[in-house]
Amino acid sequence: MIESVDMSLVDWSRAQFALTAMYHWIFVPLTLGLTFIIAIMETIYVKTGNPEWGKITRFWMKLFGINFAIGVATGIILEFEFGTNWSKYSWFVGDIFGAPLAIEGIMAFFLESTFIAVMFFGWGKVSKKFHLVSTWLVAVGSNLSALWILVANAWMQKPVGMQFNPETARNEMVNFWEVALSPTAVNKFLHTISSAYVLSAVFVIGVSAWYLLKNRELVFARKSIIVAAIFGFLTSVYTIGTGDGSARHVAKDQPMKFAAMEGLYNGQEGAGLVALGVFSSSETDPKNENLKDFAMKIEIPNILSYMAFMDWNAFVPGIHDLIDGNEKQGIMSANEKIERGKVALAKLKAFKEARKSGDKELAEKLKTEFLAKNFQDNYFKYFGYAYITDTNQLIPNVPLLFYSFHIMVGIGMFFMFLFIYALYLIIRKKAIKHKLFLRVAIWSIPLAYLASQAGWIVAEVGRQPWVIQDLMPTMAAVSHISTGAVQTTFWLFTIIFTTLLIAELRIMFRQIKNGPNS
Amino acid sequence: MFETLSHLALQQYWWVIISLLAALLVFMMFVQGGQSLIYNLAKNDEDRDILLMSIGTKWEITFTTLVTFGGAFFASFPLFYSTSFGGAYWVWMAILFCFVIQAVSYSYRKSPANFLGQKTFDAFLFINGLGGTILIGTAVGTFFNGAMFSVNEMNFSKWETPYGGLEAVLNYHNVALGLAIFFLARIIALMYFRISIDDKVIFDRTKKHLAINVIPFLVFFLLFVIALMFKPGYAYDAQGFVKVEPYKYLHNLLELPVVTVVFLGGVVAVLWGIFTAYFKDSKKSIWVAGPGVVATVFALFLFTGLNNTSFYPSTFDAQSSLTIVNASSSKFTLTAMSYVSLFVPFVMAYIWYVWKQLSKTTIDRELAKNDYH
Numbered sequence: 001m002i003e004s005v006d007m008s009l010v011d012w013s014r015a016q017f018a019l020t021a022m023y024h025w026i027f028v029p030l031t032l033g034l035t036f037i038i039a040i041m042e043t044i045y046v047k048t049g050n051p052e053w054g055k056i057t058r059f060w061m062k063l064f065g066i067n068f069a070i071g072v073a074t075g076i077i078l079e080f081e082f083g084t085n086w087s088k089y090s091w092f093v094g095d096i097f098g099a100p101l102a103i104e105g106i107m108a109f110f111l112e113s114t115f116i117a118v119m120f121f122g123w124g125k126v127s128k129k130f131h132l133v134s135t136w137l138v139a140v141g142s143n144l145s146a147l148w149i150l151v152a153n154a155w156m157q158k159p160v161g162m163q164f165n166p167e168t169a170r171n172e173m174v175n176f177w178e179v180a181l182s183p184t185a186v187n188k189f190l191h192t193i194s195s196a197y198v199l200s201a202v203f204v205i206g207v208s209a210w211y212l213l214k215n216r217e218l219v220f221a222r223k224s225i226i227v228a229a230i231f232g233f234l235t236s237v238y239t240i241g242t243g244d245g246s247a248r249h250v251a252k253d254q255p256m257k258f259a260a261m262e263g264l265y266n267g268q269e270g271a272g273l274v275a276l277g278v279f280s281s282s283e284t285d286p287k288n289e290n291l292k293d294f295a296m297k298i299e300i301p302n303i304l305s306y307m308a309f310m311d312w313n314a315f316v317p318g319i320h321d322l323i324d325g326n327e328k329q330g331i332m333s334a335n336e337k338i339e340r341g342k343v344a345l346a347k348l349k350a351f352k353e354a355r356k357s358g359d360k361e362l363a364e365k366l367k368t369e370f371l372a373k374n375f376q377d378n379y380f381k382y383f384g385y386a387y388i389t390d391t392n393q394l395i396p397n398v399p400l401l402f403y404s405f406h407i408m409v410g411i412g413m414f415f416m417f418l419f420i421y422a423l424y425l426i427i428r429k430k431a432i433k434h435k436l437f438l439r440v441a442i443w444s445i446p447l448a449y450l451a452s453q454a455g456w457i458v459a460e461v462g463r464q465p466w467v468i469q470d471l472m473p474t475m476a477a478v479s480h481i482s483t484g485a486v487q488t489t490f491w492l493f494t495i496i497f498t499t500l501l502i503a504e505l506r507i508m509f510r511q512i513k514n515g516p517n518s
Numbered sequence: 519m520f521e522t523l524s525h526l527a528l529q530q531y532w533w534v535i536i537s538l539l540a541a542l543l544v545f546m547m548f549v550q551g552g553q554s555l556i557y558n559l560a561k562n563d564e565d566r567d568i569l570l571m572s573i574g575t576k577w578e579i580t581f582t583t584l585v586t587f588g589g590a591f592f593a594s595f596p597l598f599y600s601t602s603f604g605g606a607y608w609v610w611m612a613i614l615f616c617f618v619i620q621a622v623s624y625s626y627r628k629s630p631a632n633f634l635g636q637k638t639f640d641a642f643l644f645i646n647g648l649g650g651t652i653l654i655g656t657a658v659g660t661f662f663n664g665a666m667f668s669v670n671e672m673n674f675s676k677w678e679t680p681y682g683g684l685e686a687v688l689n690y691h692n693v694a695l696g697l698a699i700f701f702l703a704r705i706i707a708l709m710y711f712r713i714s715i716d717d718k719v720i721f722d723r724t725k726k727h728l729a730i731n732v733i734p735f736l737v738f739f740l741l742f743v744i745a746l747m748f749k750p751g752y753a754y755d756a757q758g759f760v761k762v763e764p765y766k767y768l769h770n771l772l773e774l775p776v777v778t779v780v781f782l783g784g785v786v787a788v789l790w791g792i793f794t795a796y797f798k799d800s801k802k803s804i805w806v807a808g809p810g811v812v813a814t815v816f817a818l819f820l821f822t823g824l825n826n827t828s829f830y831p832s833t834f835d836a837q838s839s840l841t842i843v844n845a846s847s848s849k850f851t852l853t854a855m856s857y858v859s860l861f862v863p864f865v866m867a868y869i870w871y872v873w874k875q876l877s878k879t880t881i882d883r884e885l886a887k888n889d890y891h
Contacts, residue, residue: 065625066625066626066629068625069621069622069624069625069626070621070622072578072581072621073617073618073619073620073621073622074618075585076581076584076585076614076617076618076621077614077618079585079588079589079592080588080603080610080614082592082599082603083588083592083599083600083602083603083604083610084603084604084607084610084611085604086604087599087600087601087603087604087605087674087675088600088604088674089600090592090596090599090600090603090604091596091597091599091600091673091674091675094592094593094596094597094599094600094847095596095847095848095851096851097592098589098592098593098594098596098599098847098851099593099847099851099854099855099858101588101589101592101593102586102589102590102592102593102594102855102858103855103858104589105582105585105586105588105589105590106586106590106858106859106861106862106865107858107861107865109582109585109586110579110582110586110865110869111865111868112582113578113579113581113582114578114579114868114869114872115872116578117575117576117578117579117872117876118872118875118876121574121575121876122875122876125875125876125878125879126875126876130875134872165848168673168848169671169672169673170596170673172847172848172850172851173848173850173851173854174850176850176854352671352672355671356671479604479605479607480604480605480674480675480676480677481604481605481607481677481682482680485607485608485682489607489611492615496615496618496619499634500618500622502633503622503626503632503633503634504622504626506631506632506633507626507629507630507631507632509631510629510630510631511629511630514630
């Protein structure tokens with residue numbers, strides 16, 4: 001099972017997946033949130049019969065359509081890349097991971113793709129009410145698809161509801177509801193979609209602010225801002241709440257990711273939260289370039305302990321504790337985990353050998369030992385560590401995670417105030433005069449995308465080297481293909497995605513410039 | 519309900535679902551067939567707008583069917599997913615490329631400030647129509663003719679040629695299926711244009727193009743089916759041992775009478791649909807030929823996986839061949855997924871309802887001029 005792994009293949013495969021996922025994630029949040037904003041606007045239109053709301057709905061729907069198409073294009077590649085680039089992963093977890101993907105297709109994608117045709121082509125062909133229902137169903141469908149893919153993603157971060165089967169050499173689902181409703185999955189879903197709603201609200205406010213700044217489409221812009229600011233404020237509060245929940249899950253299930261997010265090298269009781277920090281170029285450990293020292297930091301005492309464990313004085317393990325172990329705190333060293341992982345792998349191989357040689361008695365004995373609770377809890381639990389050749393591989397890029405996490409949180413907080421202030425200015429009819437606010441609102445659009453991408457980095461780069469936490473590292477998951485093949489497709493996708501992104505932006509900008517009356 | 523079924527029964531049930539999705543996908547590829555006709559059937563930009571507006575309301579369903587087909591295959595037979603996708607890398611990447619460029623083209627081709635130009639996006643749609651159908655058909659051909667891969671004791675697979683699946687085009691039987699699907703997609707597209715577009719000029723042109731596409735379709739389809747009946751297949755016994763069996767697919771035809779009836783019924787329906795479209799100028803021939811396509815492809819897929827047949831044979835190592843038994847998900851997962859499959863009729867019902875609503879207005883030149891977005 002352990003073969004010589006070409007690390008450049010692993011790196012290129014990771015790069016390709018990251019490229020696809022990050023491009024996909026440029027478009028998806030706007031789809032998730034804008035559909036609800038459009039559905040709210042159309043509901044007002046149907047309720048009031050005011051044609052202005054009809055115009056507003058149609059305009060945002062046009063922008064939605066431009067964005068939606070490219071999200072679909074990048075999405076299909078992601079699904080297939082699980083097989084093309086991560087074929088060993090596909091088998092190792094296909095029994096669990098495939099199910100949410102299939103459910104996503106049957107329950108969500110069809111809903112979305114069927115009713116989106118009504119949304120765009122149904123004006124005047126179907127009744128207003130049926131059109132409105134279709135718009136809501138597109139919103140529900142797109143968010144349902146997010147649910148299932150995030151259930152699958154959450155399972156990779158916290159594997160639950162499964163049992164490893166040595167006969168098939170894979171993890172198999174034993175409890176569907178434990179997978180679908182795991183607290184990690186629920187929290188991840190709520191945090192992700194609420195952050196997407198925030199991004200969409202910022203988008204609507206930013207575009208509307210541009211019209212106000214240009215003294216155009218004033219009624220349209222004011223009405224759009226009201227809907228987006230209320231929607232954005234409510235969802236930003238919710239995003240902060242779910243973010244808090246997510247942090248606790250990470251602290252418990254992925255302590256290395258949590259330590260890296262905070263740049264915590266040495267564990268402490270009553271650990272402080274680094275509110276602001278800048279890394280120096282020097283390393284705390286010359287053997288690992290990821291472990292950069294802080295050049296400066298502003299720390300708020302005890303907050304990190306509370307954030308992680310709801311206890312002001314709780315011990316939060318640092319990176320060194322997780323690598324070297326901390327007997328006092330009951331933390332096992334990485335080397336010990338590696339040894340235990342190797343024991344688990346060796347037993348699996350012995351079982352397979354016995355099966356192959358036809359020694360049924362030995363095979364059954366080894367299988368029983370392998371599946372014993374004690375062995376599962378103390379050895380199989382660290383199965384993926386068998387592939388780790390250097391404990392430094394277990395440490396993700398600390399500065400990247402630290403900055404990404406803080407950028408995401410900082411921008412998220414800022415948006416909450418932006419929404420409140422936008423609402424205040426609109427209600428007081430002062431927005432048009434407040435040029436600085438309007439400019440800030442416009443420039444908040446790229447900030448929202450920056451925060452969104454930063455969130456993706458925290459979640460996905462932060463779990464490295466694991467593709468499935470503690471059970472399978474990326475180097476064991478990769479397909480048996482040539483590095484050259486992946487390099488070629490990486491550059492091809494880079495060219496295609498970038499070209500399509502430029503096309504999308506130009507079309508979007510022109511549509512905005514033309515305005516809702518075009 | 520599903521808990522009482524054996525693992526084998528669930529595996530067979532899921533092969534039926536996969537076959538149904540494949541059949542619906544091939545039918546829905548009339549969208550691709552229509553795209554491949556935009557330079558032949560349309561004589562000018564206005565014609566093209568009408569054609570693309572007509573299939574533009576359907577492309578997402580085809581796309582979604584493809585995605586669901588992939589997801590369902592992953593969920594029910596993950597060893598196929600990991601073996602074929604990870605091995606036939608270039609084939610799947612080429613298919614993906616064809617579909618990526620399609621997704622944006624409908625929305626962007628007429629948009630202002632579209633810096634690639636309408637002609638580029640029209641070309642993208644044509645490439646998708648041509649490449650998407652032929653490549654998928656050729657890839658499906660390997661279900662009958664096999665591929666060079668091995669699977670080790672940990673069920674990790676390895677492709678045993680350096681060509682990443684491109685070697686499939688060297689087998690005439692694979693290519694015959696790819697071309698048959700391509701021409702079939704065009705035929706169904708022509709029938710779809712007849713029912714959805716209210717325009718005499720286009721209607722008249724569909725007749726000429728029916729003749730052009732029916733002949734190669736029949737040639738490649740008959741070549742594929744006749745060769746299939748005479749070729750050996752890979753069969754497995756109760757212990758899972760795989761061996762080559764002469765005339766395996768002919769045996770399946772004889773040993774699975776219900777499937778054979780579905781297959782023959784499907785073929786007759788397709789031919790009858792073509793006949794009424796050409797000789798009787800029927801506008802509604804798609805209602806006969808469409809279900810015929812679904813029945814034919816459904817039955818062909820059932821022949822590949824049922825009756826102890828390896829649905830993805832390995833020509834490198836027969837014992838690595840994939841069957842519905844050794845490639846499937848666990849009993850628990852298949853049971854859970856089976857409950858989800860109960861949504862399929864509901865999904866089909868609301869798609870039907872929505873299409874009916876949207877089809878109340880047929881497309882004409884005036885509508886296309888005003889409404890194309």
